[in-house]
Amino acid sequence: MSDQHDHDHDHEHVHDGEAPVMKVVGEEHDRSKGTARPITVVGNPVLHRECKDVTVFDAALSELIDDMFMSMYAAEGVGLAANQIGVDTKVFVYDCPDDDNTRHIGHVINPVLEELPAARRVLDDGNEGCLSVPTAYAELPRPDYAAVTGQDKDGNPIRVEGTGFFARCLQHETDHLYGYLYIDRLSKRDRKDALKQMAEGTAKYATVPNA
């Protein structure tokens, strides 16, 4: 999926009372750092334009990443882009499972999605949701593999790749930073339905009211 948990989807692969042992790739966020901020929702201009590239890798950037992790956890998301807390800058964070019992944790600055060779473009069906479209879900086919290049908070080049649900997350979060929501990739009818679900639901976390 995306940055909103989908409770219909079984990521845990629990077998007969046996506790799932998840492999972790990345470093656990120190939850004593950072403050949760309210989430921007569809219609807020910051979500509908390309964010600015990060050019300065300083303490303020690290603090932004800490706030983004705490905002994501407060909203029970699995990924969060900076413009989802109103910051116009190319950064996303994630704490997201894949379909192979691995939990991926990290951040990417100035992400660029790698073009996939046709042979690797296998589409995965799946439900997708977004913290910025609260309470809505829609089916959206996406490639089941994704790789993103970018930088870490110190400016070092990084590459993050993922499969299944985590591949979906990498694509969804990169889209955010270029001004696209997943509902922009839906048919007109499905988009309308998602917005209707949102209008009828109530977010379980703090949101920024639209002007």
Ligand SMILES: [Zn+2]
């Ligand atoms: Zn989203």
